[in-house]
Amino acid sequence: MRFQSNAQYIVTAELALAVNAAVTLQKPLLIKGEPGTGKTELAKALAAALDTDLLQWHIKSTTKAQQGLYEYDAVSRLRDSQLGDARVHDIANYIKPGKLWQAFTATKRPVLLIDEIDKADIEFPNDLLHELDQMAFDVYETGETVRAVQRPVVIITSNNEKELPDAFLRRCFFHYIRFPDAEALERIVDVHLPGLSKILLTEALQSFFGLRELPALKKKPSTSELIDWLRLLLAEQVTPEQLKQSRETGGLMPLFGALLKNEQDVALVEKLLFMAKRAR
Incomplete structure (x- = not known):
């Protein structure tokens, strides 16, 4: 599949080339540009072009990288133990998969959008280096390792609010969306x-x-x-x-x-x- 303009989304030749290059190299595509230039819409258009699911992880200033992997609900487990609920004996009942987990285990290669990564703290991109590189992570509570069935197409957007670490940038294919003429x-x-x-x-x-x-x-x-x-x-x-x-x-x-x-x-x-x- 060669990504190009369609009836819903207009793409420049340079952006189409960047998308196709990132898909070919199986690297995350880091998209920068002014707010409102269609960075988020790009991921939606790409998912539609690939006829696959779009998983959207919208980053906030309080977002932690761990949330993209999974979250362990210790409070619910404590409450259930006090109530004598039988579910408490299986810790997996309290593990909530994050967007990366969902993308790794999807039966069909999805598009994963990590939207506005520059909103998070400076350590956030570094905390995702291993997972995005190896396409795997450990669930310490259960001892299992979650590995990607197939590499998702990863689109990462940034409004340039803060600089991203060099180690993170090395693992991405980069494109800046210039303002259209x-x-x-x-x-x-x-x-x-x-x-x-x-x-x-x-x-x-x-x-x-x-x-x-x-x-x-x-x-x-x-x-x-x-x-x-x-x-x-x-x-x-x-x-x-x-x-x-x-x-x-x-x-x-x-x-x-x-x-x-x-x-x-x-x-x-x-x-x-x-x-x-x-x-x-």
């Missing part, structure tokens, strides 16, 4: 909003890229936010002429709250637009 964005929009007026899209993209190019913007609007904005423009029946007018008169674009997500950026844009208007 206008042509690529048109194709992406067509997937989500087929039949959208070309005139409206042209005006919207001009305002969108103008916003992204502003200096000192704290958070640049993303692809997903552009899609949301376009949906709102359609729902509110905003015309291309209104978008053009707001840009030419030095005002904020309609429904700007879909693109600007903090008061500093709103104030910055208002100031720059006011200065540009006075300079005319």
Whole structure:
């Protein structure tokens, strides 16, 4: 199977090459890029292309690597022992498999998404080195070893909030998703909003890229936010002429709250637009 664009997901030639290379090498694919550039959607699209299951492990700041392997519920076992439950004699009843365990024992090769790995503490990636390398781990409570029936396709995403250890990076195939240009964005929009007026899209993209190019913007609007904005423009029946007018008169674009997500950026844009208007 060669991964490529489909009716639900637009992929660049470079990203398709990276996915296919990682699958061929049987290495985790580490994907970085701005939030909202489709990193998580990539794993979903790949699972659909392979016609297999997607196992999603969403990482938080409190997530520990052990949780991806399994968790031992000692509290439930203690409670059951106090109640005289017969289940207490088999410790396996209190072992809850994590996402890696599920991926290792799946009958069909799944896609495992480790989403936003950079949210966890710095030791988290190092704690997964052996398991991802050897595709096996020990369950100390039962004495068993869980080995992968077949290597899952592993997609790891990062928003670059913190650096990842070199030892971890060596074991991955890396790709950075660059922000799409206008042509690529048109194709992406067509997937989500087929039949959208070309005139409206042209005006919207001009305002969108103008916003992204502003200096000192704290958070640049993303692809997903552009899609949301376009949906709102359609729902509110905003015309291309209104978008053009707001840009030419030095005002904020309609429904700007879909693109600007903090008061500093709103104030910055208002100031720059006011200065540009006075300079005319």
